[in-house]
Amino acid sequence: MSRLQQLFARKPKDILNVYFTAGYPALHDTGKVIRALDDAGVDLIEVGMPYSDPLADGPTIQESGQQAIQNGMTLPLLFEQIAEVRQHTDIPLVLMGYFNPVMQYGEQRFFDRCAEVGIDGLILPDLPIYEYENFYQEGIEKAGLDISFLITPQTGDERIRQIDALSTGFVYMVSNSAITGAKSGISEEQIAYFERIRSMELESPRLIGFGISSHETFQTACQYANGAIIGSAYIRALGKGQPVDEATHQFVQQILKTPIPQD
């Protein structure tokens, strides 16, 4: 069982998944951020690969990516940083990012290197399932990586079933029709969507992301799925100039408030 699958087996609810951009705020903060998130009680970490043209992201993640690229972040360096931090933590690590840098690194070489440094899974938001199945599924499976695909309020039932079947990590439920960091709060319409997906009884665990930024929104999301994903709000917290450790502990504490009992 992969680290991701072990996590979902051990902890079926209230999973806190935090996204951050590798190489942000400073180039060598990647390992520091991962260890701080792990110490603070986060269950799963998405490591964002910075990209010049992140189509699905709002200004917060765009700017953190620009900063990271300016800092000198590259995939070869990221792999070194992950390999190093992997010696200190067992937390599941998922790489998230756009497909073009993966292509330039060499797709199979990228998958193999991920596995080698201790990455557990991938989220590649602009790699659609058609291209995945036809070109990359075999290589990703061979490397032993989990993959997670996104669904949105507009995704049809049949396609949700397909995405569920192809996802070996979790199904990433985009909470609303928006880029990252755009909206906050959860509307009744979104609740109806969460309930609809819950009633489909998917095979894969579900994590809700986009617009999750507070204790309240995290709690609400956790009522309808196995957990939730926070990105932009954490990046904003990291960007305030506080030491990474402090900023991370405060942020995670604010989200969890009272520690959620472990099963």
Next chain:
Amino acid sequence: MIAVDERGYYGEFGGAYIPEMLYPNIEELRQRYLEIMQEETFQKQFHRLLRDYVGRPSPLYLAERLSEHYNTNIYLKREDLNHTGAHKINNTIGQILLAKRLGKKRIIAETGAGQHGVATATVCALMGMPCVVYMGAVDIKRQAPNVSRMRMLGAEVRPAESGSRTLKDATNEAIRDWINNPVDTHYIIGSAVGPHPYPDMVARFQSVISEEMQWQLEEHTGRAKPDAVIACVGGGSNAAGAYFHYLNEPDVRLIAVEAAGKGVHSGESAATSILGTKGIIHGSRTLLMQTKDGQIVEPYSLSAGLDYPGIGPMHAHLIASGRAEAISITDEEALKAAYFLSRKEGIIPALETSHAFAALDVMEYNSSDVIVICLSGRGDKDLETFINHFDDYQNGAL
């Protein structure tokens, strides 16, 4: 046979590398664009508007003084005479009719030089639909007259402030808008770029250019096929239209003219066929300018419409397979060609189009050849640039 497959691939280029948030819109388009475009009522409405509103067919003009100078036979396909002054309106008329068929209530677009933005704002006014045009903050400054035209036509022009603040970034912002407004909005992409079916859809709407060229050439010369078709390529929409009916006629040379900016290897260029490598930009697998780490490079050209780091997947395929020849033209060469055409034929071309004319100085041809240049747009919007360089031209400093 050069044609797109069902999944949007031209050879290895194309496809739809889009986030899931865009899937329902793109899939709806993919499943319906051909069916809608082939409807008789759609065709009627499209062609009526092209005739009565755009002013088509656009003339095919034998440029005698230019032909004499180059010692060959040069015909100009006068897309500059279309309503709004460029070929862009062919596509926006088509797409807004399609958007109405799909029940969309709001239109968004990106623009570089502003020609596509103006063409979109125009058809939105015509159809009474709200229109938001994303334009790089840098381009808003250098194409001020077109910004005013869009506003006069009732469109909201939103500056793209991210990245290089040019066409690439305007496209990113338009895509983000579409992600935020997936149900009521149609995105009118202006070039033969983006996820499938956009490159094919735009090429088909622009294909009226080569459709007319065929019978017009027949009238002028007795044969429907030229020896060469020359068009400038940023994303590649006027080239796609000018090539379309000749794609599978291997004896018709297809010449794609890119912007070399200050020189192909100057670090300030947009010559994608030379500087580009395979990758993904705006949802399409194609050739693009990028670092070895896969970060997209900021392109440069004096002309805002060619200032794009990629090319459409059809063009990537045509160039990679050797079907089309790519030529790179610098800012200076393009400016010189603009002044030259103005004096020789009394036609002030757009700066983008001027690149296509400069190709005549570097390409090989025979005196008996029939060469068609797609005169994609007129130069009114570039007057300030032309005026700024006019002394250099007069002094021979260009």
